[in-house]
Amino acid sequence: xxxxKPLIKEFTKGIIKENPxxxxxxxxxxxxxxTTGVSSALGMGIAATxxxxxxxxxISLLRKLIPQKVRIPAYITVIASFVTIVQMIIKxxxxxxNDALGVYLPLIVVNCxxxxxxxxxxxxxxxxxxxxxxxxxxxxxxxxxxxxxxxREILGAxxxxxxxxxxxxxxxxxxxxxxxxxxxxxxxxxxxxxxxxSKNTAAKTNTACSACPMNDKCSRQTGKECRN
Amino acid sequence: xxxxxxxGIFLAAILTENYxxxxxxxxxxxxxxxxxxxxxxxxxxxxxxxxxxxxxxTWPVYTYILVPNQLEYLQTLVFILIIAGLVxxxxxxxxxxxxxxxxxxGIYLPLITTNCAVLGVTMLVLDKxxxxxxxxxxxxxxxxxGAGIGFLVAMVMFAGVRERLEAADIPESLKGLPITLVSASxxxxxxxxxxxxxxxxxx
Numbered sequence: 001x002x003x004x005k006p007l008i009k010e011f012t013k014g015i016i017k018e019n020p021x022x023x024x025x026x027x028x029x030x031x032x033x034x035t036t037g038v039s040s041a042l043g044m045g046i047a048a049t050x051x052x053x054x055x056x057x058x059i060s061l062l063r064k065l066i067p068q069k070v071r072i073p074a075y076i077t078v079i080a081s082f083v084t085i086v087q088m089i090i091k092x093x094x095x096x097x098n099d100a101l102g103v104y105l106p107l108i109v110v111n112c113x114x115x116x117x118x119x120x121x122x123x124x125x126x127x128x129x130x131x132x133x134x135x136x137x138x139x140x141x142x143x144x145x146x147x148x149x150x151x152r153e154i155l156g157a158x159x160x161x162x163x164x165x166x167x168x169x170x171x172x173x174x175x176x177x178x179x180x181x182x183x184x185x186x187x188x189x190x191x192x193x194x195x196x197x198s199k200n201t202a203a204k205t206n207t208a209c210s211a212c213p214m215n216d217k218c219s220r221q222t223g224k225e226c227r228n
Numbered sequence: 229x230x231x232x233x234x235x236g237i238f239l240a241a242i243l244t245e246n247y248x249x250x251x252x253x254x255x256x257x258x259x260x261x262x263x264x265x266x267x268x269x270x271x272x273x274x275x276x277x278x279x280x281x282x283x284x285x286t287w288p289v290y291t292y293i294l295v296p297n298q299l300e301y302l303q304t305l306v307f308i309l310i311i312a313g314l315v316x317x318x319x320x321x322x323x324x325x326x327x328x329x330x331x332x333x334g335i336y337l338p339l340i341t342t343n344c345a346v347l348g349v350t351m352l353v354l355d356k357x358x359x360x361x362x363x364x365x366x367x368x369x370x371x372x373x374g375a376g377i378g379f380l381v382a383m384v385m386f387a388g389v390r391e392r393l394e395a396a397d398i399p400e401s402l403k404g405l406p407i408t409l410v411s412a413s414x415x416x417x418x419x420x421x422x423x424x425x426x427x428x429x430x431x
Contacts (some may be wrong), residue, residue: 025405028259029344033252073312076342080305088301103351106304110344112256179250180416187402187409195401 010129014136020113021144022193027113031145032182033104038161040100041149042142047086047105049138052114054082056134060122075118076109083108113141144189151185152176229362234370236430241374243422247345248382249412250419254345258383259408261336263390268383274336276376279349281318282311283372286350287365307350312341349375386415 156176158169322330353368
């Protein structure tokens, strides 16, 4: 039983404490782009989760074989292969989702959540822990996308998952599904996460930014965003 | 393709299809590197450079190698590897032969491999080419260059906005990224105003 506990922690930390979108601020591009509706947000979340779990497990299994110097290209190749598989599955079984996600589906390759977890976690831990970490992070990502998608679809289109909401659907606030609304809702959600996090004294999390190649140049390095 | 059409593609890529503010590509560098004007300029210069180069490389590979062999599904894998290899190559060449340019752009180059704006532009021009057969190699390059300049415009504008924010009195929870995103939202609003302007200008 003692071995079970840390594994569950690897799973749960990604959902709230280290939520990749709201706390670690990774994967902002898909977060803003596909959350115009709940269904595309969920589709993106599930696709990214699948890639994250598979790539995390494979990279963790290969971690002793990949030479240190070429690890980033090797990780990218592994991730790109899984993205291609997911892309083909979605094209075959959910063509509508494929159209909704468009170019953002192949862009999962450059989603920094996936490369970040490969570098921060999978390259140092066993396959089971890495898969659970990937699953937790993926669910955290999906949850954040789902919340953003719901807010934007309800306010901007007056519907939820395609179901019309009385009153709101006659008076949609169109700006919420336009690009400015995306930035605004994301900013507000992050402010809310800051507010909640400043209250409880959670343990300090390691910033996943150190995996990002932008690390030295990035001004977020101050770590102010998620006050743990 | 006529010159007017190419100018139209170029302007549309900068204004109406701005990659950062309308399509949400490259948000990471947009939020991360836009704090100072000089780093914003350096980063967008490097992005423009790599965008044009990678489109120049991926377009022929896709059209003349992948499509005839029915390997379109390898697009993602091949493109990301081409971009990663190209960035490395450019870095080495610049270091050796153009040290002044390397000093200006060099530090930003390795950061660009995982920038989704670059991969995004190489894929989007192919989508456009699939819809409109006239949209060929030259148009793709012009579109890539316009996308880079659009990135530059957004970065430089936003660097100005952020310098003002430094002095502003911001509520505690909004400090840092949240207020930056809200200001990005306002800047994106201004870009909505360009909708339709390009078609009107050229018709």
